[in-house]
Amino acid sequence: MKKINKKGFTLLEVIVTIGIICVLGLIVVPAIINYRNKSKTEYNNKLQENIIQIAKDYYVSNRDELPNGQVEGKYATSLKLETLRQENYITNDVIDADKNSCTSESFVVVENNRGNYNYYVCLKCGNKTYSTSPSYCEFQNGEGSLPTCELTYNDSWSKENVVINITSTDSIGIIN
Helix, strand or coil: CCCCCCCCCCHHHHHHHHHHHHHHHHHHHHHHHHHHHHHHHHHHHHHHHHHHHHHHHHHHHCHHHCCCCCCCCECEEEEEHHHHHHCCCCCCCCECCCCCEECCCCEEEEEEECCEEEEEEEEEECCEEEECCHHHHHCCCCCCCCCEEEEEECCCCCCCCCCEEEEECCCCCCCC
């Protein structure tokens, strides 16, 4: 009897191997996509934190530009990314994780909350907007104005007649 020399794979072996590769692909590809999305989100969050830190550094040298927080004064102000660039606090383009350059419409809002300064960033990069407080992204370039608070009262104080008017342009509401 003649001996047959086998030098290949059977159809069943090839199908099983392709099946194993497909199952591994179904497990690995979503994990890679998830990892990539998480890293982009983390990059954009760090970018926002860095811009806020740069704004804080700017206000160390320009304390007179901070909102004064007085009742009749402004309690929030904005600082454009372009100003930080002109003052050499930012030397390169600000680029998000998708490699979009952030526009000159990007800004940082500084809010004086009873002497405590809170910083919020609104970065407009390509067709995406990244913000630490979405409500402040509405207040720029004619779309709105930064929140203000005004207190008025009558000058004739008496026990019976005291009128105090509080007006706020904050769309969120007045904080007591």
